Amino acid sequence: MKKYTAALDMGGTKIKFGIVDTDGNVICDAEIPSATDDENADAKVERMVRMLKEQCGTNGIDFDGLRGIAVASAGPVDVEVGTIINPYSLPGWLNYNIIKALHTRTGLTVKLDNDANGALLGEVFLSGTADKKVLMVTIGTGIGAAFWDGTKLHRSGRYHPEMGHVIVSSEGPECYCHHRGCFESLCSGTAMNARAKENGYGDFDNLYAAAEKDARARALLDRIGREFCAGIFDLAIIFKPDIIMLSGGMMRRYFDFFGGLVVKDMEGLEDFVDTLTVQHTSDNKNTALLCANMMFEN
Ligand SMILES: [Zn+2]
Structure with missing residues (x-):
């Protein structure tokens, strides 16, 4: 049976996020700027969670039934603790615990990796x-x-x-x-x-x-x-x-x-x-x- 997972792609300019299914479809996605000058990291996470819930609602997907949230971020990241440690392209997120922030707001399992691993995993999935x-x-x-x-x-x-x-x-x-x-x-x-x-x-x-x-x-x-x-x-x-x-x-x-x-x-x-x-x-x-x-x- 097809399963759904939420995903965040955190880059230096924008954060792209959406819902994907196990057939390789991106069901829906959206983008917000990653700079935290006008909106801090917590506020951004809250906005993304709200939008992900809306995306699920629009597409008839049970948010609480998602497998979890996968985060691929411009590195370095600490995959065990859950922090983003990138003062170069994500300064506003320095030492921010993205796993904790998303988990406490959703109750879902959250996994983090750097963008190099994220891209590789995506390619391995696509090429079977x-x-x-x-x-x-x-x-x-x-x-x-x-x-x-x-x-x-x-x-x-x-x-x-x-x-x-x-x-x-x-x-x-x-x-x-x-x-x-x-x-x-x-x-x-x-x-x-x-x-x-x-x-x-x-x-x-x-x-x-x-x-x-x-x-x-x-x-x-x-x-x-x-x-x-x-x-x-x-x-x-x-x-x-x-x-x-x-x-x-x-x-x-x-x-x-x-x-x-x-x-x-x-x-x-x-x-x-x-x-x-x-x-x-x-x-x-x-x-x-x-x-x-x-x-x-x-
Ligand atoms: Zn070198």
Whole structure:
């Protein structure tokens, strides 16, 4: 029988929330701004609970019969205590206990995870790969990685493992992880654009286009490609995934390039990595809400 779960996707700009079902439908959703300048966190939670109850009423869903409320938030979050600890993009929610706040107002079970795990769980649910080992690497402003081991999420203590900071080169700018040559500082979208610009190519798009006929651009692109492969390889030899999902706008635009390099890099390395598939994440914009189905199944 179809079951319903409430879900919150807390981002730096807005909080999207709604009701999802176990068939993968988002029954209804709404958004409110996440900034707490005019309305504090408690008032926002109360408004969201009221709206979720209205959404249930409109759609003939018993609010008290929901499986629970799943929260995916821009991290870091403390998944055990229930607090959001993100002074960068959610300053108004710093140390706010979202699990307690929602539970005391609804009586429902509340589960919290960071957005990287939320996105991975949503993708695993959508692709029906819960029985596979799935490594998701998101290339954006930074590099985020998350791993589903075929039965559960990989965790290291209360905080998310910082897999985007594995070292891929002995050179590079010093990162806020206090090391030079880490994956994020060399291969995030921000870093790849910066490296292109420093070398006179404007941004990564221009560098990529120039590499067709400019040997200097080709050399820089090759170097970025090698470092990118090193980062993915580091994670792959540790986790031995069946599927690597590359996520983020740049990975979508250049999937053939980066995905192709990774496949080639892993060829013939059966002693180190199992046979794996490299793919892009889905087009679905609701993975952070649909992760609710996985959070309440496991
Ligand atoms: Zn770093």
